[in-house]
Amino acid sequence: MDLPRFSLQGKVALVTGGSRGIGEAIAVEFAKAGADIAVTSRKLPELERVAGEVRKLGRKALAVETHVGRLDQIEKCIATVMAEFGKIDILVNNAGTSQAIPALDYTERAWDAVMNLNLKGLFFMSQGVARIMKEKGGGSIINIASVSGIKSEVPVIAYSVSKAGVIMATKSMAIEWGQYHIRVNGIAPGPVVTRLYDSHFINMTEEQIEKAHEAVGKRLPARHVGQPYEIADAAIYLASDASSFMTGHTMVVDGGTLL
Numbered sequence: 001m002d003l004p005r006f007s008l009q010g011k012v013a014l015v016t017g018g019s020r021g022i023g024e025a026i027a028v029e030f031a032k033a034g035a036d037i038a039v040t041s042r043k044l045p046e047l048e049r050v051a052g053e054v055r056k057l058g059r060k061a062l063a064v065e066t067h068v069g070r071l072d073q074i075e076k077c078i079a080t081v082m083a084e085f086g087k088i089d090i091l092v093n094n095a096g097t098s099q100a101i102p103a104l105d106y107t108e109r110a111w112d113a114v115m116n117l118n119l120k121g122l123f124f125m126s127q128g129v130a131r132i133m134k135e136k137g138g139g140s141i142i143n144i145a146s147v148s149g150i151k152s153e154v155p156v157i158a159y160s161v162s163k164a165g166v167i168m169a170t171k172s173m174a175i176e177w178g179q180y181h182i183r184v185n186g187i188a189p190g191p192v193v194t195r196l197y198d199s200h201f202i203n204m205t206e207e208q209i210e211k212a213h214e215a216v217g218k219r220l221p222a223r224h225v226g227q228p229y230e231i232a233d234a235a236i237y238l239a240s241d242a243s244s245f246m247t248g249h250t251m252v253v254d255g256g257t258l259l
């Protein structure tokens with residue numbers, strides 16, 4: 001990349017939920033921008049595939065199996081990345097989950113599963129990495145929120161509440177950790193074609209899902225549903241020195257959904 005302030009050359013990035021969808025695109029696009037990459041999720045074979053893509057681009061890659069909803073696994077993950085790379089310059093808190101259940105039927109188990117990953121895991125992963133960034137002189141943390149954290153949607157109450165929490169956590173971490181040269185920003189995507197997004201199209205064939213993407217896209221000002229690389233492009237800006245005066249902000253990248 002010949003835009004020096006957007007370069008990630010010499011940086012190490014940890015991307016949670018990096019085995020597919022938006023996280024995979026962020027890992028690969030970050031590698032193209034020059035970063036070495038650690039990816040985490042719960043399934044090692046899928047992570048190894050992404051790590052292989054990163055290595056093909058000439059960058060170092062590490063696959064770390066981690067359940068981000070479990071604090072002991074977060075600690076182990078950070079220690080493994082540090083043993084391999086010796087620093088973490090960029091953290092992308094991307095792992096997320098949703099359970100579509102009407103609010104009257106929501107169970108404690110479903111609520112906890114969403115909150116433990118989307119909010120608690122995101123915070124404690126950030127805290128663990130921020131302690132390292134503080135020692136090393138700074139870094140950039142990027143939290144993947146959602147337009148659902150700004151405008152409520154049905155029937156995903158726990159998801160919407162968790163993502164609203166992510167937007168506030170972004171501001172709170174930014175204000176506390178700015179003194180350590182740690183910037184914390186978020187991205188709130190609109191509809192982006194991934195497994196998570198397609199899980200909302202229940203009992204549909206691939207062809208019907210394709211048609212549904214087109215129908216959703218036609219209603220958006222951008223005239224298409226998002227692709228994972230379009231979120232990765234925004235993440236490169238937030239990870240790089242190009243956004244050095246931005247912290248505590250959540251960028252809406254939604255094709256105009258909220259309009």
Ligand SMILES: NC(=O)c1ccc[n+]([C@@H]2O[C@H](COP(=O)([O-])OP(=O)(O)OC[C@H]3O[C@@H](n4cnc5c(N)ncnc54)[C@H](OP(=O)(O)O)[C@@H]3O)[C@@H](O)[C@H]2O)c1
Nearest residue numbers: 017019021022041042067068095096146191192194195196
């Ligand atoms: N796609 C959209 O339209 C959209 C819109 C707004 C916001 N977002 C947000 O974007 C982020 C990525 O979503 P996506 O659409 O790319 O979803 P996805 O394709 O389902 O990918 C989710 C990733 O998170 C990992 N993951 C899930 N549970 C995990 C856990 N407990 N611990 C560690 N990793 C876990 C998954 O791997 P394993 O299952 O193998 O662990 C996978 O790598 C999420 O935070 C989501 O809320 C997506």
